[in-house]
Amino acid sequence: MSVFYKKNIMVMLLSLILVCVTGCGQGNVERLEVNQEAVNVQTEINAQGTAGEQEDNEKQKPVDMQETADTQENASVAEETSTEAKENFDENISNYYEVAEGISAEEYENFKITADAADAQGYNQFDDFASVMSQDFTGTWYDPEMGEAIRITKEAAYVYIPFLDEYGDIPYEWELIDRSDRKLCPELAIYISGRGAGPLAYYVGGFRKDYFWCNSQMQIFYRQ
Numbered sequence: 001m002s003v004f005y006k007k008n009i010m011v012m013l014l015s016l017i018l019v020c021v022t023g024c025g026q027g028n029v030e031r032l033e034v035n036q037e038a039v040n041v042q043t044e045i046n047a048q049g050t051a052g053e054q055e056d057n058e059k060q061k062p063v064d065m066q067e068t069a070d071t072q073e074n075a076s077v078a079e080e081t082s083t084e085a086k087e088n089f090d091e092n093i094s095n096y097y098e099v100a101e102g103i104s105a106e107e108y109e110n111f112k113i114t115a116d117a118a119d120a121q122g123y124n125q126f127d128d129f130a131s132v133m134s135q136d137f138t139g140t141w142y143d144p145e146m147g148e149a150i151r152i153t154k155e156a157a158y159v160y161i162p163f164l165d166e167y168g169d170i171p172y173e174w175e176l177i178d179r180s181d182r183k184l185c186p187e188l189a190i191y192i193s194g195r196g197a198g199p200l201a202y203y204v205g206g207f208r209k210d211y212f213w214c215n216s217q218m219q220i221f222y223r224q
Contacts (some may be wrong), residue, residue: 067096102158103140103151103168107224109147111142119206120213127206129180135207137176137188141221150190152222157190159200166192177205185215 054172119125149160149168156171173195177187189199205215213220 019039049142089218102170103149105142105167108149108168110161111140111144111224112201112222113144114224115208115210117208117220118212118223119208120211120220121139123205123213123215123218126185126215129178129185132186132204132207133176133178135212136183137207137212140224141212143219143221146219148219148221151172159192164192164200195198 002082037203103119138152138154140149142149147162151160151168151176157174158168158171159166160168170192172190172192174188174190177189179185179187184203186204188202188204190201191197191199202214202221203216206212210223213218
């Protein structure tokens with residue numbers, strides 16, 4: 001083969017190689033450009049997502065602040081309600097002890113006859129025993145003849161009887177005893193010496209709104 005042909009063949013081979021290299025390089029460049037565009041798009045998407053999250057967070061902040069404010073307000077209301085309930089409870093307890101306290105010396109000195117006890121005259125009249133048992137004995141009662149005063153509450157009885165050294169400051173147990181099975185009138189029993197000893201007893205023959213009487217003991221107690 002001549003040198004001329006060899007040179008031509010070499011030139012052709014070099015041209016083919018150059019075309020291939022150029023084509024491959026262009027493809028790589030295009031791939032690089034595509035990859036770069038994808039990266040740019042992803043970056044833009046990420047940036048938009050971050051901005052969206054920031055915007056959502058900004059929108060959420062007022063909601064969170066409102067929820068916090070509502071929670072604090074509810075807690076404040078609950079605390080105020082609790083305080084008011086406690087104050088009402090304390091007031092009720094105070095009123096209870098004010099009503100249920102014993103008999104003072106000043107009170108005792110001002111006790112008096114408050115009704116015309118016509119039905120008790122002669123101490124020979126008995127009410128129906130069941131009727132007496134159904135009456136409400138709570139209140140303050142005073143017998144001016146014997147100088148005896150008693151205050152009865154649902155929880156306790158107080159006795160102001162100077163000749164027994166009782167001055168209305170000690171709460172005692174009490175009860176109204178039905179003795180009708182023995183054909184006897186009801187007994188108002190106040191346990192000033194405890195349940196194990198005999199009570200201070202009043203045998204109630206009859207009861208009216210403003211007084212009650214004891215026939216066998218010849219006493220009339222007036223409501224104060």
